[in-house]
Amino acid sequence: MVATTVPTTRVSWLRYGALAAKLILFALLLSALIWPDLSGIKGKASTARLVIYPLGVMVLPLWWWAYGRAKSKLHTSFPWHADLLMTLPWVLDLIGNRLNLFDTVSWWDDAMHFILWGFLTAGVLLAFGPRDLTRALTAFVALGFGATAAVVWEVGEYYAFIRNSSELQTAYTDTLGDLALGTLGALLAGLIIHRARSRVRT
Template identity: 40%
Template sequence: MRRVPWWIPALVLLATVAQLAVAQWVPGIERFEGKAFGARLVAYPLLMLLAPAVWWVWARRRQADAAPYGAFTLVMLPFLVDVTGNSLDLYDAVVWWDDLNHLVNWFLLCAGLGLLLCRSVRPSWAVVVLVTGLGAALAIGWELGEWFTFIRHGTEADAAYEDTLGDEALGTLGALGAGFLVARSVSRGAAGPRRA
């Protein structure tokens, strides 16, 4: 992956936190009501910074390459996309937005995680399986979080089962696409420049 400067993931984090702050503290914006933006204001930045924090701890123990800011950006982008979708009221205004969101966000998240985790995984099919499995597990975890936060005592319980299955399937499909992309990237990196 082409080198990405440090300020790109920082900008993604800042844009996400700014929108979360507006959602939490600016009164009277109906589209933000009942969507747990107080919890998101804490959880999203922590989740966005988890991969960079783990990488920095790991890099300090080893002589690692330059920081993978591109991978960090990919991991952070789904949170920005989710919050921006709420800010622009896309979840209510565009009927297919939630489905597209699950597919694309899991692709981005799993591509970033795959680039961080799979540099030395061989063969390529193992990379695809690992990234897809990780994405499926994360999709299940996300849906459990949504159920706990929004559905169990909310008004969406009637359609929750079908929506949850669809979201998990789309998340896993996005992870599969990311798995193929990461496998291709890893195999190109492993080949490296040929010596004469």
């Protein structure tokens, strides 16, 4: 595991931000269990989300605890910046559903696919991507991860709830748009991460 070194002065707020995001996520999931009708995810694969979302935000901490600490050669502290970026997509998705933004704001779904896939890809690159990749290779890695993750998400959405919902009629067009926006968000994240790392090296 290789990650960008973060100045000590930023570690505290990144740590608190990542922990706060996880607390918000688990609070939203708990409220969905207690008040499913108010969760915003009822009828939208709520059971799958209750399982997958906690796993999504715990991937990096669990990997670090089991493997990353011993293999990290560039730093000894947990990569809170990457953890925050990998946590935000799950939290913002739940907040958007809880506030019914996906169904009431026409551009919200498109914006989320672009932005959240960018966050997730940036976090994965910072946590697991070698720092010495060229811009082209960083872009290819970002595209590979982002496009694959977007496809897996869309397939999961289809089998979890879209095939049996009224959204099926527009699913093809919506899925193509989501895949394109998620991939573009991932590509932009890769280019930003490469530029940031280049500036640190210089």
